[in-house]
Amino acid sequence: MKTSCLIIDDEPIAIKVMRSHLEKIPSIEVKATCAHALQAFEMLQHTKIDLLFLDIQMPQLTGIDFLKSLGAPPKVIFTTAYREYAVEGFELDIVDYLLKPISFERLLKALNKYYKLTAASLPVLQAAHSPVNESYMYVKSERKVIKVNLGDIFFIESLKDYVKIHTKTGMIITKQQISSFEEKLPPEQFIRIHRAYIVAVAYIKAFTADTIEVMQHELPIGRSYKSSTLHFLNYKAD
CATH class of the missing domain: 2.40.50.1020 (LytTr DNA-binding domain)
Structure with a gap:
């Protein structure tokens, strides 16, 4: 069973890059992409999503405020160009916090965190000789x-x-x-x-x-x- 993902970002280029990365991973299915939080909210009402890739700085509603508004949100990986929200993000129990531009290797590390948290046994591609682990x-x-x-x-x-x-x-x-x-x-x-x-x-x-x-x-x-x-x-x- 594949992990269903939703990409939420107001930058078309960022969406394109993230989708391109995720489509290389057999265990991942990108259900949809949304340009703002309100569109994503509608999507979540009728579509089962396991994992959100959520930008922070967006019009109308920030990614942080959007996450706080969800009663039982899916797992979340923040994707942003702004490092200063990292502490607040992790206090919201997110899986990981990715800084743009996001490399494929760094994305794999975040997905491995997700699978570890959810105890899923789905295969994730490994980057050869990854230079950084948790410690x-x-x-x-x-x-x-x-x-x-x-x-x-x-x-x-x-x-x-x-x-x-x-x-x-x-x-x-x-x-x-x-x-x-x-x-x-x-x-x-x-x-x-x-x-x-x-x-x-x-x-x-x-x-x-x-x-x-x-x-x-x-x-x-x-x-x-x-x-x-x-x-x-x-x-x-x-």
Whole structure:
């Protein structure tokens, strides 16, 4: 029996990408797509849906408000370009929180979470040598592949084509873009604060409107990241 899905997003391109990803997976059936929450509400009245792929920022009604309005909602995976709603999303008992643009590998990870939660025995495609699981990731550094526990990471720093990972056990330098880490790391545990920095929320000691203190380091908050960063941190502080 296939898992029936509904995609809810006001961006046609985002719908096209998500549908394309899902149609590669034999155990998934995309029942329909909706451009806004009210259309989705009507669909849910007469169609059995197992899993929603739900955008957050939409006209008329946000994805978060839509989810709160449902009495017995299906399982939900949020799909959004905005990291700052991650904590609120997970408090609504969602399966996962995907940041756009969404890679096929990251989608598979979210679907595996869904099947684990529902105890379903349906087959899911596996991405070869997936670099991140729930608690650690593998990083290539020089001629070695190093296991890095996510809980040991203080922050990640971009150095042009390289990334420096600051951890409890020292620094690891790898030839990757910082955006690849932003896409793969759990958004409830890590936040991008600057084009050059991703920080672990657990190790934030203090913050101002312009800087974040992580361990003994004072890191700048980038202008384009200020709104989302402060929204996220102020929400955590409430």
